[in-house]
Amino acid sequence: MSDSSSIEELKAQLEVLKRRFERERQARKEAEKLLESKSLELFQANERLTQLNTDLEKRIEYRTQTLNALINNLHAGLLLNDDGGSILLVNEEFRRIFKFDVPNEDVIGRDQRQSAELVKHLFADPMLFIDTIDYCKANQSQVHHKELIMSDGTILDCDFIPIHVEDRFIGQLWQVRDVTEIRLAQKRIRASEEKYRGIIENMELGLMEVDLDHKIEKVYDSFCEMIGYQEHELIGKDARQVFLPEEFLSEMGKQDKLRESGRQSVYEVQMRKKGGELIWVLVSGAPIYDQHGKTIGSIGIHYDITNRKKLEQDLTKATEQAEKARKAEQQFLANMSHEIRNPLNAIIGITNLLYDTAPTDDQLKHLNNIKHASDILMGLISGILDISKIESGELEIVEKDIDIADIVRGLMQIGALHQQAKPIKYINRIDQSRDFRVVADPTVINQIFLNLLNNASKFTAEGEIIVDGRLVEEIDHKVRLQFSISDTGTGIPKDRIAHIFESFKQADYHTKLKYGGSGLGLSIVRKLLEIYQGDISVESTVGVGTTFTFSLLLSKTPKYKSENPKLKYSGANSCQVLVVEDNTFNQEYLHGILDRWKMKHDIAENGVGALELLSQKEYDLILMDIRMPIMDGYDTTIRLRADQANPNRTIPIIALTASALVDEKEKALQAGMSYHLTKPFTPDELGAAMATFGLTTTVGQQPTKEFEFSPELDTLYLEQFYNSDLGRAKLMFEIFLKVIEKEFDILERSLDSSDWETISTQSHKLKSNFQMVGLTALSQLLNQLEQVKHDYGLRKKLPSIHKTIKQQYLRGKAVIETDMVRLTDYLLI
């Protein structure tokens, strides 16, 4: 039992031991595994450390190289020595400046102080160099921007900087910059500044700079000299208080505003000098800016103009005195002339008495000489008196309501009367459609025209003297009128034109000999024109003639009929037209046109009917035929223009004449008509004529259509005349057919009865009618026939002409009838 149990026990113990052994083995294996993994970990950690080390070394190498390159490329020489004075580092620039030619290794480690001894000869003052570095070393203090000059002129800017680490001195750094170029540039800038300042100072221009509050910041010598102060007396003071008289403060305020807005300007002010004396200065002021472009003050360049100002004042005074002297002289002349005129009048009067004393031939000759001489003297004295009066302002102006057109008409009649001996025609071209009723001194106006007309007749041996007059503009209650007086006289040489308005000057000496006169006429005219703000000009060609043109600014009379047609006729339909025409055909033609333009119109058969209508009703325009039975156009016009009571006295009259002869046109204008139109005329031509009087007509242009007139008609003429306005062509054809039979009948009967007068009148009347419908050949035949009154040869051919006319008339009428139908059809489409 005990054995077996002890065997059992042993077995159990063995089992325990086995398990223990197994556990120990397991634990060992586990431990070994742990050790292995630890070893691997260690190895890897080691590897990482090695790599890190390599990386760090590379980075340090790179950093060192970068720093070395930086130090070497620095534009400053660097030297670093340790606390014992041994050189640790010098860069390229340092080597260059100190002219080191030994390799760098030889420099490193050397004693800085000993090396300094070796290079001190490079300096202009070697001891200063040595003392400086000794001082820095001994005091271990920083020295900045110590300038040392080398014997070759190089300027060095040196910094000596002791290096401390936690209060312990470990070395010293030198920084040396070559500033030779910079210093030279600065020197040059200073020299340049000095130069320009010198120039400005020498130009006697005083410069002063002030801030925005007028506080003086800087003054230059020449300014001090100009104003009498010392520089130290001015700096910091308010420039306005020191220099500026009170009355210029507002001007200065204006200048300040300009400066604020960055503008410069030039102005004149007075300034008070130190002693209180005032001077005039011309100031050119400009803003001063800071580096950001902000205005911080202004600079003024002052120029003393006191002398100039004084000269100006002296000059004004002198001018005034001269003016006074001149007035006195004129007064004297006026008085003298007056005094001379009295005895002269006595001489002339007594001379005239002597004529009645039955003088002998010799005596008569002497008397004539006396008379002639005293007349000349009288004219001269009168002229001088006039000029003196005008110039001294003594001419008394008495203004009243006058009609310049009347005055001129009167003067021209007198002129024509005086010049009867000479073949001179006086032509009045004053615009009859305008009112020339103004307020002016009639004597002045009279004298202006009289002098110019006398002048014209004096130098014109034959030809025309034409007076033109027109309205230039209306300004409120005033009008500017322009007149011209043209002659066909001798003309004025170009080089004399400039002088003819001067007193006592004529074109030349020969003129005086040949034509006489005082040479005062034109001078007087010019001075008189000045009264009415007028001026005068002259155009002249030697041998052809002279035209004087002048204008006057005058007040309207209360009765003045304002001719501002563009205002008056707002449209064509608001105006009244009177047609004075005996020809039915022309009546119809005008009637058609005016209807188309929607213009109200009356028709009078002749002058008598016209005058009757004109006395009853107000019209704006008259269309006047010239040749009319009972009373013709000329007569009608003259009567109308002369009738002061007629409300239509001044309205424009357009003359309608059948011939374009200049003579007829001239006659029409002379009679007082305003415009001249030759028949046959197109509506456009009539419109244009009316437009010159401000009447606007709206010509309704028909759309252009292709229509061919019969080839028997003068198609070229028709196309030109109607200008594709087929509506109007149709109207004309209509009128033609309506009136022609009756009119042609009158012609035929007069031919039959050989009534020359009627043949002529009727031919004249019909020729334009035939022309207007394109029967050109027939029109030419009638033109011929018109002469029958004077042409006896023609009378013999009359029967054959009659026959031809009759044939052409019948054929033409038939063609017109056909074309009329065709036109009507065509226009309907």
Added chain:
Amino acid sequence: MKGIVFTEFLQFIENHHGYEIVDEVIQQSSLSTGGAYTAVGSYPFEELVSLLTKTSTLTSTTASDLLRSFGHHLFQTFLSAYPQFFEGITSSFQILSTLESKIHPEVRKLYPDAELPKFDVEEMNQASMTLLYQSSRKMSDLALGLIEACLQHFGEDGDIAIQLQDDEGEIVRFIINRGA
């Protein structure tokens, strides 16, 4: 938990009760390692708890007492295994006060993953010292045994007052009074 605690615990049971008990404790515990531990390894804390509980049952000793005695054992182990920590040390306070500053950092060098209890010196003078123990392992009894062994080693008399700072035993204050 560091392997040395397991190997020394099993050594401690063997010393007192023979390997049969060690074997039985291992047999009765379900251990992932099968009871094979090495001082340089690390093992789940639960296995130590299991070993402790089984030992307590088999030897009829409270776990608290077991841990306290194990503390004495462990101190001796440290003394012989790591004499370098004790060089020049002449008193218990000297070594106790340097646990956190000197010894634990050395342990972490070898075993970066070691989870060590915290011993903060709250107060210390010639006569007394207050140590604050903090550990989620709640093994302040082991600490007590270690402290006692330490005092004994330096031939110091003294009493150790224990103040539990929480219900769990994670934070415990040791107030050590040495005889003068």
